[in-house]
Amino acid sequence: MPGDHPVLPRPSLRFVAVWRRNLLVWRKLIVPSMLGNFGEPILYLLAFGYGFGSLVGDLDGMRYMVFIASGIICSSAMFTASFEGMYSAYTRMAEQNTWLGMLATPLTLDDIVFAEAVWAATKGLISAITILVVASLLGLVSDARALLALPVIFLAAFTFGALALVITALARSYDFFLYYFTLAVTPMLLLSGVFFPLTELPGWVQGLALALPLAHVLEIVRPLMTGAWPDAWLPHLAVITAYGLGAIVLATWLIRRRLLR
């Protein structure tokens, strides 16, 4: 029974070898990968920023373009990490048997799943950094406090990567991921304060948004990027962390049950 194995994963530092494997593959495809990672969110930023910006005027006391820059950074990290944890990880798990190959070495499933989540977080961070660079070139970032947003985004991307791995563990084909995108990722994108302040929404929708992690990421990242200190950052961080820990434990357990039977 898979239940014989301890429920809490115990990854070792060997996970770095798996992370490096993904990095090496990514380096081979760096041009198309970066374009996808970075082209689309920049387009969103410019189109919404300039397009809506003139109509909307100021929001929460800042230019709309400034407001939306922090939103795009967070949603882009979410999308990148989710894609990596679903489509790419599923390919390695189910199509290429990459993980089975790793299991013939001293690596354990705990190492592999943890490494995949850290890798998804890394890709989320890379996309956030590229957008941050462009945003600061456009003068949309207030001060060096924005750098403090990066560790938060890394943690958040780990959480989104781990959540995606839970879905991957349950998937029988690529089509399955559409459910998660439709039922979780898109609602988070639209309701968490990426494009407009959360406070514009009815109370119960706000409650719903705050039950999911992305809104909490924005509560910390937006002030840091617009020259303020987030208030009450600890509870927000706690929600993101709790989702991340819960997801990595569940993902490891489900993938163990699926692969090692």
Added chain:
Amino acid sequence: MAPDRDIGGTATNRYGMHSPSAPGPAVSAISIQQLYKAYDGLAVVDGVDLEIAPGEFFGLLGPNGAGKTTTLRMLLGMTPIDGGQVEVLGLPMPEGERAVRERLGIVPQFDTLDPDFTVIENMRTYAAYFGLSGPTVEARIDRLLEQVNLNDKRGARIDALSGGMKRRLTLARALINEPEVVVLDEPTTGLDPQARHHLWRQLRQLRASGVTLVLTTHYMEEAEELCDRIAIIDHGRIIACDAPSRLIAEHIEPWVLTVGGADAGQLLERELGPKDRAHQVADTWLVYTAEPERLRERLRALGRESTLREADLEDVFLKLTGHELRD
């Protein structure tokens, strides 16, 4: 307690543990007791006991679905054990999985080469999974690729390799950590005769250098050729375990006579000796006998030719596991 007496006079505990130079009895490389595994309530490995000595070349034979791969996967910590005990290199499984796999080489039944990498990158990445890198490993990779004749394919993508090349690369990769035990699940399935003989030579070299080998195969002559000892497994149980020559001596009549023709059955019914066994395979009959000449003469007198050969492992296998098809 009685004092221990050492044979050969070297200081060692009487189990010869942790003392490679000790002449005492060696610990098993692999020790399995009452191993049990069920899928959906159905036993697929059902009380297997095995002791494999260090340096031994051990073969696991059995029809499709007999439980060979499942047994090996439990040895390697890749399938949870439902019952019984497994020790590999003195370490209990699955608790010792990391430490064990660090010292093991594994050639799985189905290739798991990394299609995102070239041949040489596959070797390097796999080495990294063991925590191995640097000039020593580079030299080792060169030597291994040389050994399996893939040196001129170093930069090739995996999907550009033939089935045989993939198999060879899988073997080279499995040797990257200089393993003490190498486990091979059908390493030669799908290989042409040249590639198979090439691989045999390599396995013999490993055997000669003291590596313990465990092999599954559906090629009886391969098992007979390579293995010191063979276990035949069916429905998850070991039904025979011995040296190939002794399996043949103990389980089957020494000669096999092949008789063809539509009326061969009727003929044999009359002419078969009391200790002979006849078995129909498609439109020919196989007669297992200790005294082939008598029957051969009788058949010849009736104008019927038959071919005579020595019984081999395949005959033992078919006798013990039956002739009907498995799924």
